[in-house]
Every structure is written in structure tokens, then in C-alpha cells.
Amino acid sequence: MQYMILIYEPESAFEGEVGERRLTDVVAKHMALAGELTAAGIQKNGAGLQPVHTATTVVTDASGAQTLHDGPFAETHEQLGGYYLIEVADLDAALAIAKRVPVAPGGKVEVRPLIVY
Amino acid sequence: MEGRLIEAARGRVVAALAARFRDLDLAEEAFAEAAASAVEAWRRDFPDDPPAWLWRTACRKALDAVRRANTRKNAVHDAPPPEPTPEDAMIAADQPIPDERLRLIFVCCHPALDPAARIALTLKIVLGLSTDRLARAFLVAEPAMLQRITRAKQKIAVAGVPFEIPGPAAWPERLDAVLSTLEVAYAQAYEDAALTTETAAAFAPEVLRLSGLLADLLPGEPEVLALAALIRFAEARRPARLDDTGAMVPLSLQEPHLWRGDRIAEGAQLLDRAADLARPGPRQILAAIHGAHLSRQETGVTPWGDIARLYDALVMQRPGPVSEVNRAVAYAEAYDPDTGLRAFNAIPPQPTWLPWQAARAWLLDQTGQRAAAASAYDAALALGPPPAERLYLDRQRRRLG
Known part of the structure; x- marks a missing residue:
């Protein structure tokens, strides 16, 4: 089955001098994990995202009219910061990988199965 | 009589169907269809082995349903009737019903499921309790219970919850999810049973049954045996928990002759077996605390010193206000009230x-x-x-x- 692993973290965790060091550390861990998962044929895709201040949201209202908003679709304490797309046997295998995804303190990792068409 | 035979076979047959087809809805529907046709078929020709008859018939119904679904999905018109598959052959060969109830308990109590849905789903799938009965037991409206169960089933199917006994790496977490599901459910049943409604009281024996089944299926897991013991000890006290006016009687003031000796003996035996496995855990300590209280039936005195020391051990293994409040009360009895109050005052209010x-x-x-x-x-x-x-x-x- 294919699962999307979505990583939500407070962006503030990567700000300042401590944040910079943390970012270097977390990115290195992501690289190691992604390398391992790709080599094992588990990871199909994945990326980190630029901070939410770079986001633009297209809003379609009930009549179909579209407007653009500067920023993410929802202002939350944690923001979507990156994802892994993996293929494994079942939810337990996906959760085992999700637990290994490096996050800043307060980070959350969500696991969602993909719809198969 | 047919009805009782069918009910007795339900848990095992539904579990076996669900494990084979990896689909809880399909398993329940196929069993319901088999049960419905049993009434008529058994009147004509009563089977030697009714559970095996139900298993074979339900398997065929499930296979038919899978084929119908596949035919619809592939949109093949006027397709020839399918060839018999190896599965058909296996069913025809009178295979015994595999016992997959443990596997199903692990599926229904998966930690990724809503905790409130886990026990309801387990009681429904493994013990065959109706949605209506579950709704009454958990004090929610039937549509709400149905929705809770349906959502959990959908998540199992769509999110890919595995239909396997977990491997060694996942075992501790998965077993703990099963045990805490039962533990929370029993705590709820225990409170409700004595203290509120009569309908809810009927739910405690089901958790007792489930804990006994789990102890039979996992005899080498001390915490499983301890939980079964704990529930038996608590149920032993049920007849003594209310006085003539309907008021709660605290454990230390209960009449020991009202405690059920059969339940105490069952619990003690389970706890001994857990101790023999020499892998201590919080549920063994809790069961030992309950057992110590019940020893008053034999000795006439509550061993408060032992109980206070057991609570010390419990607070180490399972820190938190529940353990600590109970320990403070035990200190007051074992040492003196001021010691108890001092321990209590150290707990965050x-x-x-x-x-x-x-x-x-x-x-x-x-x-x-x-x-x-x-x-x-x-x-x-x-x-x-x-x-x-x-x-x-x-x-x-x-x-x-």
C-alpha cells in the first residue's frame, strides 16, 4: 500500500541560532532516512517545503469564483513542512517508518493511505 | 437450540472469515447469511458438526460475494460461472475452523483506532454483541454507536491495518493497546455496573469473558493473565459493593462473606501463573493489590502494610494521579492518617x-x-x-x- 507521511512542525523551531543548528541536524537525518528508504525501494517520492510565508492559496467559493490568498490555507501552530511517499505492506510498516521521521520538538507526523484508482 | 448453537459459533467463525478475507463487513454479512439459511437447512438435515457447517456455508457465501463484487468491478457481461478455486477445494475438504480470534482482537484493538471504538468493535466482532446492546452498554444512542463501529471498520480497511499477529518489534505496543482497551472498558463497566444502570452491569461479564479468552489464547503473557485475574478479583466483590440502601460500600468496609469465592479462586490461579512467568508488570501489581484486599476473607484482616508496599511498586511502574491517590489512602491505613495526607498533598491537585x-x-x-x-x-x-x-x-x- 502507498502512504503519504506528512510532517508538521512549528516553523519557529528552526529560527534563530539554535534553530539553525537544529535544521542542519534534522535535514541530515532526513537525508539519511530518505537514502535508506530509497535504496530499499520503499520511498517513491518526498520533499521538504519552503516556509509557509512563501505559500499562496487558491480559494474557490461556492459559485466557482477563485481568489488568491497570500499564505497557507489554515493558520496553525504547526505547518506542513515536508512529506515522504512510501510503499509498504500495511499500516504497521508505515507507522514504523513514521516514528523514525526526524522532527523538531512539538512536531507531528501524520500517516495517510493513498486512494488507489 | 439452533439459536444458541449459532451464537456459540459466531465469534470463532466470524474471526476465521475476517482473517481469511481480510474484511470485517464481509465476514459479518457472510455469517449472518449462513445463520439465516441454517434454520431452514438444519430442519431438513441436522449437521454432525454445526459450527463446521456454519463455517463452510459462510465461506461459500463470502466467496460468492467477492466474485459478485469483482464481476461488477470488471464489468464483464455474460461471464461464464467461475472455475472452482483452491479455496473452494479447501472448504470442501472439511478443514477445521481455524482459531483466528487472537488475530481479530489485535485488529480491533489496533492503537491507530479511536480508543472509544476499540472495545465496542472487539465485543462486536469477537463476541458477537449487537450494536443495540453495545449502545446500551456504553450509554450512547444506537446511531452513534453504529457510526463509531462503521468508522473504525472503514479505517481498518482503508488505512491497511494488518490482519496479522504483530511481530516481535511491534508486539509490546500492540499487546499494550489490547490490554489497555480491556482495562479501560472494564473500569467503565465496573463503575457503571454498581453505581448507575442495570443495563450497563451486563457489560462487565462480557469484558470478563474477553479477558478469559485472551488469557487462554496468550498463556505465556503474564500481563494478560494478570488482567484476567484483576477483573475476576473485582467481579468477586460485586455482591458486596452496595448496602441495603443502595449506597456504595468502600472496599475496606465490605462484608467478606459476600465476596464470590469462585471468582477469587480463578483470579488467584491466574495470578500464580503470571508470577511463575517471572516478568513483573503493572497489571500484576494491581492484581496483587486486589488479591491482598480479598485475603481478608480468609484472615479477617487487611494486610495494609503489604498493600502500601505494592502501591510503592505500582507508582514506580505506572506513575500518575490514579496510582498516587490510592497509595496515599493505603499509607493512611498502613502507617497513620498524617502520613497518608502528606503523600496526598504531594500530588498535583x-x-x-x-x-x-x-x-x-x-x-x-x-x-x-x-x-x-x-x-x-x-x-x-x-x-x-x-x-x-x-x-x-x-x-x-x-x-x-
């Missing part, structure tokens, strides 16, 4: 939590602080305790004037 207020009132009362005790009883009563506990607390409060 939980003023909206009834056991905290009730323990505080009792400890203040024991240490002779009548006015403070009275206002603590008032605070406890203001939290809206269930009827039996209200009667007890109210009596304590009035005694203080």
Missing part, C-alpha cells in the same frame, strides 16, 4: 476529578480536620457522582454536621 476529592475528604476526616473534610465532601458531591457513590458521600458529609 485535581479538583474536578471525583476520586481525588473523595480521597481528600476521607483523609481530612481521618486526620480530624472536620470542617475541611466537610467542605471537601461538598466539593466531591458537587461533581455529580453516580447515585450509589452520592449516597455514600452524602452520609459521610452529614455525619460531620
Whole structure:
């Protein structure tokens, strides 16, 4: 089955001098994990995202009219910061990988199965 | 008689179907169809082995349903009838029903499922309780219960919850999810049973049954045996938990001759087996605490010193207000009330939590602080305790004037 692993973290965790060091550390861990998962044929895709201040949201209202908003679709304490797309046997295998995804303190990792068409 | 035979076979057959087809809805529907046709078929020709008949018939119904679904999906018109598959052959060969109930318990109690849905789903799939009965047991409306169960089933199917006994890496987490599901359910049944409704009381024996089944299926897991023991010890006390007026009787004041000796013996045997496995855990300590209380039936005295030491061990293994409040009360009995109150005062206050207020009132009362005790009883009563506990607390409060 294919699962999307979505990583939500407070962006503030990567700000300042401590944040910079943390970012270097977390990115290195992501690289190691992604390398391992790709080599094992588990990871199909994945990326980190630029901070939410770079986001633009297209809003379609009930009549179909579209407007653009500067920023993410929802202002939350944690923001979507990156994802892994993996293929494994079942939810337990996906959760085992999700637990290994490096996050800043307060980070959350969500696991969602993909719809198969 | 047919009805009882069918009900007795349900858990095992539904579990076996679900494990084979990896689909809980399909398993339940196929079993229901087989059960419906059994009534007619058995009247004509009563089978030698009714559960095996149900298993074979339900398997065929499930296979038919899978084929119909595949045919619809592939949109093949006028397709020839399918060839018999190896599965058909296996069913025809009178295979015994595999016991897949453990596997299904692990599926239904998966930690990725909503905790409130886990026990309901387990009781439904493994013990065959109806949605209506579950709704009454958990004090929710039937549509709400149906939705809870349906969502959990959908998540199992769509999110890919594995239909396997977990491997060694996942075992501790998955087993703990099963045990805490049962533990929380029993705690709820225990409270409701004595203290509120009669319908809810019928739910405690089902959790007792499930814990016994789990102990049979996992005889090498000490915490599983301990949980089964714990539930038996608690159920042993049920006849002594209310007085003639319907008020709660605290454990230390219960009449030991009212405790059920058969349940105590079962619990003691399970706990001995757990101890023989020599892998201590929090549920073994809890069961030992319950067992120590029940030893009063034999000896006439509660071994408070032992109980206080067991609580010390429990607080190490399972820190938190539940263990610590109970330990403070045990200290008051084992050492002196002031020691108990000092231990209690070290716990972060939980003023909206009834056991905290009730323990505080009792400890203040024991240490002779009548006015403070009275206002603590008032605070406890203001939290809206269930009827039996209200009667007890109210009596304590009035005694203080």
C-alpha cells in the first residue's frame, strides 16, 4: 500500500541560532532516512517545503469564483513542512517508518493511505 | 437450540472469515447469511458438526460475494460461472475452523483506532454483541454507536491495518493497546455496573469473558493473565459493593462473606501463573493489590502494610494521579492518617476529578480536620457522582454536621 507521511512542525523551531543548528541536524537525518528508504525501494517520492510565508492559496467559493490568498490555507501552530511517499505492506510498516521521521520538538507526523484508482 | 448453537459459533467463525478475507463487513454479512439459511437447512438435515457447517456455508457465501463484487468491478457481461478455486477445494475438504480470534482482537484493538471504538468493535466482532446492546452498554444512542463501529471498520480497511499477529518489534505496543482497551472498558463497566444502570452491569461479564479468552489464547503473557485475574478479583466483590440502601460500600468496609469465592479462586490461579512467568508488570501489581484486599476473607484482616508496599511498586511502574491517590489512602491505613495526607498533598491537585476529592475528604476526616473534610465532601458531591457513590458521600458529609 502507498502512504503519504506528512510532517508538521512549528516553523519557529528552526529560527534563530539554535534553530539553525537544529535544521542542519534534522535535514541530515532526513537525508539519511530518505537514502535508506530509497535504496530499499520503499520511498517513491518526498520533499521538504519552503516556509509557509512563501505559500499562496487558491480559494474557490461556492459559485466557482477563485481568489488568491497570500499564505497557507489554515493558520496553525504547526505547518506542513515536508512529506515522504512510501510503499509498504500495511499500516504497521508505515507507522514504523513514521516514528523514525526526524522532527523538531512539538512536531507531528501524520500517516495517510493513498486512494488507489 | 439452533439459536444458541449459532451464537456459540459466531465469534470463532466470524474471526476465521475476517482473517481469511481480510474484511470485517464481509465476514459479518457472510455469517449472518449462513445463520439465516441454517434454520431452514438444519430442519431438513441436522449437521454432525454445526459450527463446521456454519463455517463452510459462510465461506461459500463470502466467496460468492467477492466474485459478485469483482464481476461488477470488471464489468464483464455474460461471464461464464467461475472455475472452482483452491479455496473452494479447501472448504470442501472439511478443514477445521481455524482459531483466528487472537488475530481479530489485535485488529480491533489496533492503537491507530479511536480508543472509544476499540472495545465496542472487539465485543462486536469477537463476541458477537449487537450494536443495540453495545449502545446500551456504553450509554450512547444506537446511531452513534453504529457510526463509531462503521468508522473504525472503514479505517481498518482503508488505512491497511494488518490482519496479522504483530511481530516481535511491534508486539509490546500492540499487546499494550489490547490490554489497555480491556482495562479501560472494564473500569467503565465496573463503575457503571454498581453505581448507575442495570443495563450497563451486563457489560462487565462480557469484558470478563474477553479477558478469559485472551488469557487462554496468550498463556505465556503474564500481563494478560494478570488482567484476567484483576477483573475476576473485582467481579468477586460485586455482591458486596452496595448496602441495603443502595449506597456504595468502600472496599475496606465490605462484608467478606459476600465476596464470590469462585471468582477469587480463578483470579488467584491466574495470578500464580503470571508470577511463575517471572516478568513483573503493572497489571500484576494491581492484581496483587486486589488479591491482598480479598485475603481478608480468609484472615479477617487487611494486610495494609503489604498493600502500601505494592502501591510503592505500582507508582514506580505506572506513575500518575490514579496510582498516587490510592497509595496515599493505603499509607493512611498502613502507617497513620498524617502520613497518608502528606503523600496526598504531594500530588498535583485535581479538583474536578471525583476520586481525588473523595480521597481528600476521607483523609481530612481521618486526620480530624472536620470542617475541611466537610467542605471537601461538598466539593466531591458537587461533581455529580453516580447515585450509589452520592449516597455514600452524602452520609459521610452529614455525619460531620
